[in-house]
Structures are given as C-alpha cells and as structure tokens.
Amino acid sequence: MTITIDKLFELQQLTGPSEKDEDWLYYDINKLTSQNYKTNIESKEKQISYDFYIYFLNGKLINHKLPDNVTITHHKISPRKTKNNFIHLAIANSESYKIKFIENSNPIHLIYESTSETFTSHSIEIECSEHTSNEIQRHFISQNNACLTSYMNVILNKNSKITVCDFNENNQGKILDFVDGSLDENCNFFSINQTYLSHNSRFQNRIFINGENSNATLHGLAINERKQACYYNTHIYHDTENSESHQLFKSMVKEDAILEYNGKVTVCPKAQLTNSYQLNQNILLDEYANVYSRPQLFIDADDVRCTHGSTTGDINEHEVLYLMSRGLDRLSSRKIVLNGFIEEIFNKEEFQKHQKNIHSILNQIL
Amino acid sequence: MLEIKNLEAKLIDEDLEIIKGFNLTLEKGKVHAIMGPNGSGKSTLSKIIAGDENYEVTNGSVKLNNVNVLDYDATQRALEGIFLAFQYPVEIPGVNNAEFLRMAYNAKQKHHGKNESDPLEFNELLIEKVNQLNIPEEFLERELNYGFSGGEKKRNEILQLAVLNPSVAILDETDSGLDIDALKQVSEAVNKLKSENNTFLLITHYQRLLDYIEPDYVHIMIDGKIVQTGNKELAKELDMKGYDHLLSTKA
C-alpha cells in the first residue's frame, strides 16, 4: 500500500502549501506531495551508543534512555498559530511526546531514522524549567526516497537556556523540519544546523522572543553538491523590549545544488531596543550551483538596531593565490580558505565542540 | 551675564538628583573653570544649560542677561548666545560641514535681524576662521564630525565656536583625549576667541588645560554643587592634593 502526502493532508482536512507561498517559492512542493510512500512499515530495535537518547524509527519511539531529571510523557501538542499545515500534519500523524528538563542534565540525543520510501512524522515538545541549561543533539537519518517530517516545540521558562545541534549528513531522503521556540525573560536559544551532502532538506525555525533580555542565536552551514538542496527558513519575532537575535548562515554549493536562505526578523511596535543581526554568505564552487538569499526585516519600532547582509560569490581567489605564493598547492590553499570561511559559524562557545570534521567532505567536493 | 540660581535637576524618568542647588554667575569678559571629580555633575550641568531635554530641572533658574532661558528649547538658547562645545560631539553623516556652519550662522543672523550670508561670502569668513585657528581647510569639505578622530572633533567644535561667536561659551572637557600638541592648538584658539564681550566656562577634570587658558575663577564642583571658589592657585592646589580631601571634609 502506498499513499501520497496530498492524500494525507486530505484525510486530515488540511491543505499543503502552494507554489505561490513565499516561504516555499523555490521548493518543488508538487513533486514532494504527489510522490507515493509506503504505508506498512516495520520497525525494530537498535543498539544506540549515546549515554542518553531517544530513538525513533519510522516515526515510532523504539527505545530511549534518559537521566532521572529529564521526563518523557505522551502529550498532545498545540502548536503556535501557523499557516503551515505540515506542522499540523506532523502532530496529527505521530505520537506526540513531551520532554521536560527539570534541572541541568547531560546532552540528550534525538535520533530520527526513516527507511526507504517511507513518510514519517514526529512531534515533540521540549520544556526547560527555570534556571536550567541543557543541550539537545538531533540526528536525522532519512534513507532513499523517504520523507522525514518533524515538529519540535521548545518552551524556555525564565532564565533557561537550550542549545540545539542538528546533524544532517549523507542523507538520501527528504527532511522537513519545523522548530518553534518561545522564550521568556533572560532566556537563550542557541541552534546550529550542519547539513553535509544531503539530498533534500528544509529546516524552519520560528523563534518568539516574549521576555526581556533574551537572545536567540541561529547558525547554519550547508555544504552540498549535485542536485542536493538545502532550504533554511527562519523567522524571529521580537515581541518585547531589550532582546537580541543573531543569525549566521553559510553555504558552499556546487553542481546544480540549491541553497536557499529565507530569513525574517520582525520587530513588534513595543520591542524597543532590539538588536538584530542577520548574515548569509555563500560560496559557489562552480558555475552550476544556485543560491537564493532573502534576508528580510520587518520593523515596527524606532529605537532598534538591525543590520542584515548577504554576500554570494566565488571562492576568494586572492586569498588562494596568496597562500599559493607562500608555497602551498592549490588544493590545500582552497581548503584553507574554505575552512576560514566557515570558522565563524563555530566560534561561539556553545557550538565549538560540535564542529564536524569536514576534511573528507572538502576532499569529496573539491 | 549668565546667572544660575539654586539649580536642581535630574534625569527625566528617574528620581536621582544630579544637580543639587547649584549657584554660579558667569561674568562678562571672564574665564571661569569648573573642576570636579567624575560623577560630580559637571557634564550634566553643561547639557542642562544647553537645553538637553533628557534632564528635568526641578528647581532654580538659569538667566541669560536677566532672562530665564529654561523655558527655551536648545535652538532658542543657541540663538540667544549660548554655545556648548560637547565632550563627545555626535557624527552626522552626509551633512557637509561648511553648509552646516552656514546654516547655523544664518539662523543666528536671521534671529538678530541681520542679513544672511551667501555661500561665497560665507566661504571667505570660513577661510579666515580656519586660518586664524590653524585648522586645515579640508575640515570644511568633510561630513559633520563623521569619521573625525577625537582630536579633530574637538577642533571642529572650536571652529564652530569661532564662527558662531557666542556670548556664553561652555567647553565640556574639551581637553580630554587630546595630546599635548592638540591641547595647545585648542587652547590658543580659545585664547584668541575670548573677549570683553563674552564669557567662557571651562569644564575640566585636570589642571592641565588651565596652564594654557588662564581662568579668572576656579570653582570646585562636588556632588551637584559648587563647594569652593578661588583663583587659578586653587586649581594647582587641587592638582597636588586631589579631590579626596574635599570629599572627606564634606563627609
């Protein structure tokens, strides 16, 4: 038995996004929703080597191991208001869970695995209690022709902090990930996405900063080739005074790869003294890659500092030449320059230790 | 000339008083200096006199030639002859320095019922002033304070002072951040500009400036008011002893 996403939407009395939707402008939505996916899926246990983890296979929670101060329960999630019906579909189509961090704990690994030709949904709510600082690492495994969708709703209570690290490497299937974050006072939301040589991924982040002195930092790095596509879609809402957001997204693409950065920052009328930074930088490694960059600002308050920028171009040949003139060969020179280009993504304390070694990836694409 | 009586003031929206019963009369043809430790309210005082609306005057008066100027906005005060050389002059990109000077000059001319100056005529005046003050002519073509070094900004303030020819000139820490050569240049300029018809108020932290511009009076300001008044010897004494003894006697 097979089913299409269109049909699933229909069953839930929902409609998928249209091609005219600005947030899906460069995404081949029809191809996605009309494809046939298997309905009868087996699942089996797997040995996981992380200390603490939650393992999903084909949308089902298979096994998990959590420290005492982290609880997991079944939970009906009501998402933030959204027009994005993938979120509703993900909730309706999956067992919803809630993970609560009661105090500081060790990092928790969430592993989402989907086997070939499956359509899977996941929905999780994460709540961080006051005065806690925690970390989640998400590992996406999406096999050939699979479509893995996930919704994660993160609630940060006063004075709490969370770091979310996403790993998306060598996936052959599609990934559609939606994260909402709500921040109370003095909260920090850090997230970093690393996408390497993966077939087709779309990551959406909506961050609602509702409390003063809070900060959201979103970083992303995508390195893709051939027809691989990566779509970053972010929206940060500054709803109150005195908050900050930082976005930094970089990419290297070649051979018909597609990179989209569609970033929005909204500063509400009462959100005076907002600081917001947004930067997207892309390097095209050959003449066939495509980049769509849209750093957008919507500002309704006057006493704010918002800057955004976008640069796209070739690898900096001056830098390469300089290194070559010091006796390095072209390949190593290019690697050094590219490593320098991405360094900024990881130079925050929260992200440093999560930097994947991209040596072999660079070897493959250069 | 300028008479400040029982002045009390605070930051708007805050309760903390910064100026607490301040009295001072600036005499025509004289140079006054106010010295005091950090946080004594010296800079606040200068901004209040100039009309900064971030401060609220809760009591007292500031009279210029017997007219209370506290009801005036900053523009009116400037037109009446008050000039503040800012400690940190702001940068205003895109605004040509010379054109700005002409605009300010003409606003004043107009206020006094005099003819406004056309660009050519005004340019002559400017050239004369920059030469007189040893300021490079290229200052005129730059954007208002934009990209100026700290020292250049201070010299630009002095150029404005020379062009606008105020009757009350307040120099707020004009010496801070200047090296010895720049300090000399600025001081020379001020010495050239002082006359029988104006009065200068130098606000400074150090005695150093007063070696070059000789004050007629030195006032010591602590905690929002004048605690001692003397001549330049007082400044020298202060330089040796510091403010601590004054603070402790007060306590």
Added chain:
Amino acid sequence: MTFQDHDKTIETIVDKDYEYGFQTKIESEKFPKGLNEDIIRKLSAKKKEPDYMLEFRLKAFEHWKKMKEPHWLLCEYPELDYQDAHYYAAPKSLSDKPKSLDEIDPELKHAFEKLGIPLIEQKQLAGVAVDAVFDSVSVATTYKEKLKQHGVIFCSISEAIVDYPDLIKKYLGSVVPYTDNFFAALNSAVFTDGSFVYVPKGVKSPMELSTYFRINEENTGQFERTLIICEEDAYVSYLEGCTAPKFDNNQLHAAVVELVVLDNAEIKYSTVQNWYPGDKETGKGGIYNFVTKRGKCLGKKSKISWTQIETGSAITWKYPSCLLIGDESIGEFYSVALTNHFQQADTGSKMIHIGKNTKSTIISKGISAGKSKNTYRGLVQANKSAKNARNYTQCDSMLIGDKCSANTVPYITIKNNKTKFEHEASTSKVGEEQLFYLMSRGISLDDALATIVSGFCQDVFDKLPDEFALEANQLLSLQLEHSVG
C-alpha cells in the same frame, strides 16, 4: 504654434499646477465612466490612432479581463472598481483660463509658498525641455524644434504613434509586454498619453528632457505611457515630475515606462514624485501610484540609471528595473522613499543580469514617519550566462517615531559562480543626540530633522540633475515638517 507660444502655454498651465493640492477649474471633455471595448475603440478614434494601435489595445484588454488584481504587496488597498472611473479626460481648449483658486487649503498654500518654485523657474532654465501632460493628454512640448535639429525626437506618445509608427511598432511593449502584469495590461489597453523620446546614433541630447504629469479631474485614472530609445552611443537625461489635486477618493495612476538602450548608449531617468498623499489626519484620498518601469540594456556597454525621489502618493508600488542583456551593461537604481502620515510604499528595483560582465548598483534610502509603512523590495538575479556579474545593494531605513514601520525584502538569486553579489542593510532612528547637537547650534527642530534626513539621503541626491536636487531636498523637508517634537 511657434516655439515661444509653446512656452507660454506651458507657463499658463503649469502656473496653475503650483497649487498642486487643488483642482484647476477647467472645462473638460470626459468619456463616460466605465471600461469596455467600446470605450477603447472610442479612445483610439478620439486620438486618431492607426489600426495597429487599436489592435494592440484590444489584445491587451482581452488579456487584462482574464487577470486578477494583485494584492501581494505589503500595503493594503481595497479592490478597485474599474468601471467607476473615466478613462479619458482632457481640457476642452488650452486657451481656457483656470478660475480663481480662493478655496485653497491654507496648509497647502503654505506648502506651496515654501516650495516657492518649482516648474516655472526651472523650466525657464534654457537647458530643460518639457512635455506637460494634463489628465489624459499632452498639452505641449517645448523645444521640440530645437531638439529636432539635433535629430532628437521629443513629443507626446500620441503624436509618435501617428508620426513614427515604425519605431512604435518595434519598441512599444518590447520591454513591458501587456502580459507582464495586471496594471501593465490595463495601461496597454487604455493609456491616453505620455512622452516619446528617440535619440539617434551618436547624439547626446543637448538638453535635459522632462515631463510634468498632472492629474486634475476627479475619478479619472491616469494611464500614461513613456517610451525612450537611445541608439548606439547616444545619451539622454530625462526627468519626470508629478502632482495631483486633493480628492477624498483614491485615484489610480498606472503608468508604464519603457527604456531601450543600444551599444554604449545611456539613459538617465529621474523621478521626483509628489502625487497627493492623502489626508494627513485621516489618510483619506491620495493617489495609488502603481507603475511599471523597466529598461532594457540591449547593447554592449549600455547603461540605465534610475533615480527616484518618492515623497507623495497614498500608495507607491513600483520597481524600476533593468534587464542587463548586453555584455558589460550597467544598471543603477538610486532611491529615496519618504512616507509620512498614512502613506504606504512598497518600492525597490529588479536587476536581471543576463550578459557577461554586467554590473548593477542599488542604493535605497527609506524614511518612515507618522503611521506610514515603507518597504524596500528588490530582486537581484544572475542567470547562468551572466559571467562576472556584480551587484552591490545597500538599503538603509530610518524610522521617525514609533508608529511607523520599515521593511526590507530582498530577493537574491544566483545561478553562476563567477558572480559577486553583496547586500547590506541597516535600520536606525534619528538620534536624539544628533537633533540636540544641531539645535544647540541654533538650528530649529524641523530644520535639524531635515538636515539629518537629507544627510542620510545624500548619496542619492548626488545622482539627481542639479536643478532637481534642491527641489528634492525641499520636498523632503516639507513632508517631514512637525514629525518630531
């Protein structure tokens, strides 16, 4: 009519235009309200157009009927009733003297006094030729003969349709086809007049050309059409200005401007837009300025430079664009958009890089005050063929007061690696410190604000022809009056 007579006509018409908030009492001939095939046939007949033009119009109309009014911009406007407008209005006679204007709103009178210029004084400058468009028709074109001696054709588009059919057939709709968008289709069906410029090979136009647009009648849409062609090595600088009286209902202004430049040729197109922005207190009335402006850099090393100062209109919705087809062609867009009170603007540019070594620059300065909404929206695209394309975009927004909004919505699309696109944007408010500093030098609050804003816009003003830089500055100060304090 002689050359001097033309000037006089211009003066009388334009003289009345000074009181730009008010309707000139002029007896006019109008078509009945409504839009249908008959109206278009009647319009074409009225203008004694050749058949090819009628065909063009009817095809466009057929297409338009199938289209839907777009509403994707970040501004709000109600659906328009296209049957509730006149599609042709013209003064019965040019000798008709407008009556007294004693009912003038003192506010506007004051504005006018302060504006103190513009047209007459500048048009008296020998270097500027003017085409004056009043409602649906071109009233007069000055210096036509003198320009002709140099081979430059400058006339109303209506005349060109009759006198230069080959050029019109070749180029009209070649840059903005009627299928392009809803308002371009509408314009193609019902455009009434506009300017036509043709600069032949190797000629640098000896003077600035300028068109002054005036909407006078109530319930009349203005649909003008401008076509400028510069042959190889030619150059022209063209300028448009516009005003409209104050009516309580909104009026639609849906113009189409097409530019074509061949090898080594250059067009510099400047706009000082000052349509009636609507009531300051209620937001009622004002012009909907929905305009399609596009240039084609066809030739090698050709160049198009758009400069716009947008201070009027209830809604401004336009993206002057460049198709950079010729190798090494250059597109530039310099814009100041100021919105105050209830105004809304969604404006920017599109730079489509197709040829090799093409370059584009976008400098946009948006100033929002009052309860207004100001959006920069721009597309910069490098196609696969556009090797070594370069773009630099800078969008700065300034907010005055806390009830307005400023949005930046760039679209950057890159399809080859030998491209370098840079986009920078920043948002700031008018610093209280800056205001205080200027005021402490004796400058009034309004002047201080105007000085800061004009400094903020300096990069763009520098691109305007000298005669108009001053006017632009004054327009800004007027629009901003009493915005702070």
